[in-house]
Structure formats: C-alpha cells, structure tokens
Amino acid sequence: MKKSTLLISALLTAGSMSAYAEDKTPDCDSLNIMLMSMKDGLDINANWKVKDTATNRFKTVSMGDLNKSADPSFAITCPGFSANYDGNVLKMKADNYQGIIDHLYKQLNRGVDLYNYRWYTNPKSKTSFKVDKYSFDLERLVLTDGYIKMPEGGSISKKQAFIPNQAAISYKIDGGSLMPMLANKNVSKYSADFKAAKTIDIYHKNPNMGRKGFGVERIFVDKENGTLEIYKNHAYPVQ
Structure with a gap:
C-alpha cells in the first residue's frame, strides 16, 4: 500500500481564531479528488479509504470543502x-496527464461544471427541481451539457437556452492567442486544436454566476507535463 503525507490546515476556535496543521497519511492507491457541484457551490475534496480497526471494515476519509467548519485547503x-x-485553486501534478485522470473521481464522467444553477419551478413548495449547467470533460477535453458533448460549429441547443449571450469561453493553445469556444450562444470548432495541443488554457465567464449559480472560471491543462489546474475565481483575459 503506497502512502504519503497530507498536510491539512484548519481553523480552531479557542477564544480567538488560530490556525493549526495536522498530519494525515492517506492511502494513495484509493485516493481520489472529487469535483462535486453541491447546492451552493463546487466542492473540491480529497478522499481515500482507511481500515477501521474496531470493525475491520473500510471507511472513507475526506478533506476539503466537505468540512464547512474548517479551512478546506x-x-x-x-x-x-x-x-x-x-x-479557490486546485493544482494537480502527475508523471503524465493520465495519472491525473486516474485520481479524479468518476461519476458519470470526469468533468467539472463550468456553470451550475439549481432551482425549483415552484420555490414555495420546492417541487419540480431543475438544474441548468454546462461542463468541461477533463478526460475527453470537450465541452458538454453536463452529460454529452455539445456540438461544435453552430448555435447551442434549446436545452442550453438558459446560457446568456454574454457568457463566453475562450482558450489559448500552447500559450498562443486567445480563441473563442463559446460566444453569442455559438460553439466554435475547437477539438482539433485540443488534440494537437501540448497545453490548453480555458477561460470562462457568465454574468449570472454569483447572482444565481456558480462555476469555474479557468482550467489549465498541460498534457505533456501532467498538470491540471482548476480555478473557481479568475479574471477573464482582455481581448
């Protein structure tokens, strides 16, 4: 069993707020990084299995945004x-990009929501729960509606009509110029660029974020050197 050291910083209240650090030893074989959209935001957590000596059963240990009363770092x-x-920022490094993918928790896919808004058609009775979202699949490197790839080279579908005209996704390939992926409710052709790229730098903005909904504003992928960075908040580059 491969093990290493996890440093967790948390906040402890004892008259005044003070920081402390606690050493943990995760099981690297079962370690996964979870990117989970919850009710009020994106939760980023590290999870792994440990054996409970009392019951002789395995249980899951989690660190990150799941613990709402402590520093998630x-x-x-x-x-x-x-x-x-x-x-705010998650940075992962591996021997290669597949090594990062292998440690990402997979539900339906290994994606992260660029935008997610959860609502009820009848807020008073809390009936007819709805989710408006679009995502980026970190394994296939494609823009999705949260489940399937959004078609390239045309306008978005009626299902994605909630996306405002001002929402935009742009990208840089290998440090080059800024290129459009989503603009004025149209998705450009980008997958050929992504397949040939060594690095992909994606920037996202949606005027509804914060007011209703949440998401991710930057994703950086270095396929050649095995790097993935996810930014909840990041300035959109000036074009």
Whole structure:
C-alpha cells in the first residue's frame, strides 16, 4: 500500500481564531479528488479509504470543502502524484496527464461544471427541481451539457437556452492567442486544436454566476507535463 503525507490546515476556535496543521497519511492507491457541484457551490475534496480497526471494515476519509467548519485547503504528495488546494485553486501534478485522470473521481464522467444553477419551478413548495449547467470533460477535453458533448460549429441547443449571450469561453493553445469556444450562444470548432495541443488554457465567464449559480472560471491543462489546474475565481483575459 503506497502512502504519503497530507498536510491539512484548519481553523480552531479557542477564544480567538488560530490556525493549526495536522498530519494525515492517506492511502494513495484509493485516493481520489472529487469535483462535486453541491447546492451552493463546487466542492473540491480529497478522499481515500482507511481500515477501521474496531470493525475491520473500510471507511472513507475526506478533506476539503466537505468540512464547512474548517479551512478546506490541503496538500497531498503521493508517488507520481500531488494535489494542492487553497479553497479557490486546485493544482494537480502527475508523471503524465493520465495519472491525473486516474485520481479524479468518476461519476458519470470526469468533468467539472463550468456553470451550475439549481432551482425549483415552484420555490414555495420546492417541487419540480431543475438544474441548468454546462461542463468541461477533463478526460475527453470537450465541452458538454453536463452529460454529452455539445456540438461544435453552430448555435447551442434549446436545452442550453438558459446560457446568456454574454457568457463566453475562450482558450489559448500552447500559450498562443486567445480563441473563442463559446460566444453569442455559438460553439466554435475547437477539438482539433485540443488534440494537437501540448497545453490548453480555458477561460470562462457568465454574468449570472454569483447572482444565481456558480462555476469555474479557468482550467489549465498541460498534457505533456501532467498538470491540471482548476480555478473557481479568475479574471477573464482582455481581448
């Protein structure tokens, strides 16, 4: 069983707020990084299995945004993999990009929501729950509606009509010029660029974020050097 050290910073209230650090030893074989859209925001967590000596059964240990009463930041170093999170930015490094994908928790896919808004058609009775979202699949490197790839080279579908005209996604390939992926409710052709790229830098903005809904504003992928960075908040570049 491969193990390493996880440094967790948390806040402790004892008359005044003071920081403390606690050493944990995660099981690197079962370690996964979860990117989970919850009711009020994107939760980024590190999870792994430990054996409960009392019951002789395995249980899951989680660190990150799941603990609402403590500092969510963590720093993990495993053989061939590391993950650092400060509450806003998650940075992962592996021997290769597949090594990062292998440590991402997979539900329907290994994606992260660029935008997610949860609402009820009848807020008083809380009936007819709805989710408006669009995502980026970190494994296939494609824009999705949260489940399937959004078609390239045309306008968005009626299902995505909630996306405002001002919402935009742009990208840079290998540090080059800024290119459009989503603009004025149209998705450009981008997948050929992504397949040939060494690095992909994606920037996202949606005027509804914060007012209703949440999401991610930057994703950086370095396929050649095994790097993935996810930013909840980041300035959109000036074109």
